[in-house]
Amino acid sequence: MPNTFLQMMKSTVLYLTFFIFVIGSAQHKKAQNPIIFADVPDMSMVRVGDTYYMSSTTMHMSPGVPIMKSTDLVNWKLVNYAYDTLANVDALTLENNKNAYGRGSWASCIRYHNSKFYVFTFAATTGKTYVYSTTDIENGPWEVKSFEPSYHDLTVHFDDDGKAYMIWGNGKLMIAELEDDLSGVKSGTEKVLMENASAPAGDDIMLGAEGSQLFKVNGKYYLFNITWPQGGMRTVLVYRADNIYGPYEGRVALQDRGIAQGGLIDTPDGKWFTYLFRDYGSVGRIPYLAPVTWEDGWPVLGVDGKVPETLDLPANKGLIPNIVDSDEFNRKKNDPKLPLIWQWNHNPVDSLWSLTDRKGYLRLTTGRIDENLVQTRNTLTQRTIGPECTGTISLDVSNIKEGDFAGLALLQKNYGQIGVKYENGVKKLVMVSVQGDQPQEMESIPLQQDIVYLRATCNFTNLKDVADFYYSLDGDTWTKMGTQLKMSYTLPHFMGYRFGLFTYATKETGGYADFDYFRIMNKLSN
Numbered sequence: 001m002p003n004t005f006l007q008m009m010k011s012t013v014l015y016l017t018f019f020i021f022v023i024g025s026a027q028h029k030k031a032q033n034p035i036i037f038a039d040v041p042d043m044s045m046v047r048v049g050d051t052y053y054m055s056s057t058t059m060h061m062s063p064g065v066p067i068m069k070s071t072d073l074v075n076w077k078l079v080n081y082a083y084d085t086l087a088n089v090d091a092l093t094l095e096n097n098k099n100a101y102g103r104g105s106w107a108s109c110i111r112y113h114n115s116k117f118y119v120f121t122f123a124a125t126t127g128k129t130y131v132y133s134t135t136d137i138e139n140g141p142w143e144v145k146s147f148e149p150s151y152h153d154l155t156v157h158f159d160d161d162g163k164a165y166m167i168w169g170n171g172k173l174m175i176a177e178l179e180d181d182l183s184g185v186k187s188g189t190e191k192v193l194m195e196n197a198s199a200p201a202g203d204d205i206m207l208g209a210e211g212s213q214l215f216k217v218n219g220k221y222y223l224f225n226i227t228w229p230q231g232g233m234r235t236v237l238v239y240r241a242d243n244i245y246g247p248y249e250g251r252v253a254l255q256d257r258g259i260a261q262g263g264l265i266d267t268p269d270g271k272w273f274t275y276l277f278r279d280y281g282s283v284g285r286i287p288y289l290a291p292v293t294w295e296d297g298w299p300v301l302g303v304d305g306k307v308p309e310t311l312d313l314p315a316n317k318g319l320i321p322n323i324v325d326s327d328e329f330n331r332k333k334n335d336p337k338l339p340l341i342w343q344w345n346h347n348p349v350d351s352l353w354s355l356t357d358r359k360g361y362l363r364l365t366t367g368r369i370d371e372n373l374v375q376t377r378n379t380l381t382q383r384t385i386g387p388e389c390t391g392t393i394s395l396d397v398s399n400i401k402e403g404d405f406a407g408l409a410l411l412q413k414n415y416g417q418i419g420v421k422y423e424n425g426v427k428k429l430v431m432v433s434v435q436g437d438q439p440q441e442m443e444s445i446p447l448q449q450d451i452v453y454l455r456a457t458c459n460f461t462n463l464k465d466v467a468d469f470y471y472s473l474d475g476d477t478w479t480k481m482g483t484q485l486k487m488s489y490t491l492p493h494f495m496g497y498r499f500g501l502f503t504y505a506t507k508e509t510g511g512y513a514d515f516d517y518f519r520i521m522n523k524l525s526n
Contacts, residue, residue, distance in 0.1 A: 039284025284496020
């Protein structure tokens with residue numbers, strides 16, 4: 001009996017210890033960096049009450065300037081875009097051998113002023129600066145104003161005197177007042193703010209100070225920039241001044257793994273953080289957060305000069321954030337819309353895609369002759385995610401025509417494709433890879449059926465940056481096809497790899513392919 005009692009007591013103690021450990025672990029789970037392991041660069045943030053909003057860059061994609069929402073700074077959800085299409089010019093419609101890869105709209109600035117949201121951005125593609133505004137950031141509608149020229153990496157500040165100021169530039173930073181209705185720069189107000197904003201990082205600079213973001217805290221102005229010393233890394237600079245026109249004193253604020261470009265955000269309970277991004281190979285530029293403390297009126301970024309792996313914030317809820325998702329393409333007839341996770345590669349042709357022509361399918365129809373994937377309109381894309389991910393589609397090619405090619409791609413300059421080609425009256429499965437200037441067919445096998453399942457896997461772990469392609473004839477048994485794609489982040493496209501659903505014609509138009517679903521997982525699958 002005593003032994004039994006002792007055993008019971010030991011079991012109870014062990015159970016209570018385990019219970020306390022589990023509860024303690026749950027209570028002390030922390031957020032992990034990166035907060036989003038996907039291409040979300042050039043972030044700009046604003047807090048309204050207890051809700052945060054963030055804008056980012058997707059350049060040549062439509063719709064553009066994604067708007068994300070969070071209540072904890074860690075778990076973000078796409079809620080809108082600032083525009084459906086930026087402009088109707090050849091570069092954005094992929095006409096006359098022109099394109100907007102790596103261009104389109106760049107770093108945006110999101111602000112909240114007098115109960116209205118503003119998103120400012122600029123585009124060298126059109127030579128204009130844009131002001132999008134709305135009272136309902138999640139539902140719109142948006143009002144848009146534009147003016148020339150395109151002000152590089154602009155930041156806008158609504159000051160206490162009722163005036164709106166804009167700072168922009170690279171190396172040499174400029175400042176000007178905006179018109180009261182934000183329709184342009186006030187004549188005669190433009191002046192040099194800093195002749196050499198890179199100075200705190202030394203004289204041997206590869207990238208002049210840019211990415212300006214201005215904040216006002218306790219009556220002082222804080223200007224964040226990045227620069228890149230030769231042989232070094234992306235570096236955060238912070239300037240401060242008592243007057244918006246200066247004089248400004250600056251210092252190097254962070255040098256850690258190239259994590260840079262961003263600004264300040266505070267929480268309702270008075271904590272401060274900096275949001276930044278890191279170039280992480282072919283997955284793109286991924287967001288990080290770091291705590292901020294204040295010393296002698298300066299923001300001190302990170303912990304001991306580093307961006308920590310964990311944060312004193314709520315834990316990330318899964319590795320797939322609400323900016324990528326699977327889609328079964330099931331729609332009601334009165335809701336023929338695409339979820340916000342999807343973006344078209346350049347401007348779409350709306351008459352050539354449908355979610356209602358065949359119930360439960362996305363239909364892509366060819367409307368012109370194209371030579372390859374990067375020239376093709378109506379390629380539907382969404383981000384890849386790290387450290388690993390898999391995208392899978394079910395494809396019906398019953399109605400493609402001679403010369404058509406339809407399937408699944410990993411889109412960047414050096415892209416990969418797996419799909420069905422119709423050549424000389426015969427359908428075949430092919431895998432295509434681009435490792436130089438021209439796409440190469442790496443493997444081809446005859447196809448005796450019209451429904452096929454295709455898959456692409458991405459491994460970004462420790463910058464491996466490799467992708468593999470698979471096919472299945474029944475959806476259960478998978479076979480690797482072609483060669484492994486060595487993914488690379490190239491400046492001509494300036495974007496992380498994206499999954500792409502495509503159909504294009506090389507001989508005659510009017511054929512179409514039906515996509516039953518797209519499914520994404522945050523792991524490798526074969």
